[in-house]
Amino acid sequence: MSRYDHMTYRRCGRSGIRLPFISLGLWNNFGGVDVYEDGREMVLHAFDRGITHFDLANNYGPPPGSAEETFGRIMATDLKAYRDELIISSKAGYLMWPGPYGEWGSRKYLIASADQSLKRMGLDYVDIFYSHRPDPDTPLEETMGALDYIVRSGRALYVGLSNYSAAKTRQAVKILRELGTPCLIHQPKYSMFERWVEGGLLDLVEEEGVGCIPFSPLAQGMLTDKYLDGIPHDSRAGKSTGFLRPDELTSSRLESIRSLHGVAQRRGQKLAQMALAWVLRQSGVTSALIGASKIAHIDDALGALDAGEFSAAELEEIEAILAGE
């Protein structure tokens, strides 16, 4: 059976690219502190199931840079022959090296960081290069000009924006279009617990023909059955290197998680699957960008759409639960 037989690919805005409805990010669990073989198995399993898109950033690890090194190793040993079947993204914006040129949105930083990322991954180019966050102190023209240059110089095929507000996105998309390097995609944080994109960004990207790939659609694991009975020691909230703070699991949040779990059970699916189906139901959303620490997480995600569409009553019930947050 071919890896492409059972995957649904959705068009990314009004571009020529289609992305799998589930993409895999390497922010957690693929760093130098993690077990290389576990990460390798997850990436290869994901690809075997039709996940063609892998998302990285300069600073993913820990230590920063090590997730790109992990991915580079997997590319060299297993995926070299498949380069043209993969969409690999990286980003720059957060702190990566000391001094005034190691973060934010200057041309100096973005181009140097793109070169470092390519070297760590052993790639000639990435498919998508993102500005990871807006820089309040650098002219948007400079940041967008650097993205345009990164494409024109062959370091990337497309560009994207991450964590940009709707208003900044509108300006950035306009500048990029004028430069001749249209914005392919926006990567915002979006889940049942983080809904800022519903205040204008989702409409804007659709209107502008830009794709959208929500990150942390499971709220870093909170929107799963993982924390129903406490914090497992090997979970993101339980590990010293994890990015989910245990204090985010407040009692009211746990109550919402339990109620949402109940809705998911009645729909005949896991909470993780329902949370993914919920972001994917938005017409502006191209792909849900998940993280995983186990192969089973990837398989769960791939079954997210099997329970079918939400009824109006289910959506209302979810709204009522989230309103009590």
Ligand SMILES: NC(=O)c1ccc[n+]([C@@H]2O[C@H](COP(=O)([O-])OP(=O)(O)OC[C@H]3O[C@@H](n4cnc5c(N)ncnc54)[C@H](OP(=O)(O)O)[C@@H]3O)[C@@H](O)[C@H]2O)c1
């Ligand atoms: N642009 C940005 O600023 C930005 C910021 C953050 C993330 N991202 C991107 O988005 C990607 C995904 O972010 P994320 O890792 O926070 O996404 P997420 O999908 O919300 O959380 C992933 C975590 O949820 C848990 N999980 C996943 N499936 C599960 C299941 N079926 N059952 C139980 N637990 C499950 C695992 O936690 P355990 O590890 O505890 O098992 C997993 O590591 C990142 O890798 C990165 O590429 C981008």
